[in-house]
Amino acid sequence: MPELPEVETTRRGVAPHITGRKILKVNVYEPRLRWPVPADLPAAAEGKTVQDVTRRAKYLLINLGENELLFHLGMSGNLRIVAPETPRMKHDHVDILLEGDITLRYNDPRRFGCLLLLNPPTQEHPLLRHLGPEPLSDQFSGELLYKLSRQRKSPVKTFLMDQAIVVGVGNIYANEALFLAGIRPTRPAGEVSLKRYQALADAVRKVLSDAINMGGTTLRDFVGGDGKPGYFQQTLRAYGRGGQPCILCKTELKEIKLGQRASVFCPSCQR
DNA sequence: ATAATCACCTGCTCGC
């Protein structure tokens, strides 16, 4: 599920419900996530009030003043607001009970996600320190992509998905952005011109902001924090369309593997 | 430093 638009959708869905509320209790039913949920996390969070809910890359940060909770949703995680007595479903791993009869519930079938404690809040945590700029900020540009890609031989798609270059571009949106920019995913990153990287940066911004505006992409059963599904999947132009005609020129889209990830492109439009 | 592979998990779909 979660690339940047899905995490942002979750943040927007959840934040209004929990901001300003005091945490009464944290129940960890299954600590074995990607990294174990720290044993001292519940005690550190209980009694604190949620100051704000922010996002860095695909991490969701719940600021509690003197410390901060850091969620990652991995491949299959989601956060939702439920009433306190709502029966637990399979793979509901953590409940955060807040005053006002609100529970924030974390579910993650594959357990690739995590819940960690930043004490105190810091951008210098090992998971956050090496992240590139936010794609929707002014720090991100075609010039940046061009500069960082010189001498690099790996495929431009792999380069674009490197979170040290720019954060938040996962497999779906990498495919979509390269399609919009007319760049073949296999092209060595160091061979792409500045002009084409500017088109790619524009495409990344467009694809991500469109997806956020539509509530994220729902594959299988993603729902945002408000429980509503995303609708962006109805507008996917490349991802998942291997073998089908290009929407621009009708040429059959090709599907290949790049770094173990499905990559779809139009052999005619993307060079 | 860069690039390729592995690993962590469960669930679903496909082909036999």
Add this chain to the structure above:
DNA sequence: TGCGAGCAGGTGATTA
């Protein structure tokens, strides 16, 4: 209907 193979939104760790 059952069963194994392969694949899925991510990304840190480990190899060359």
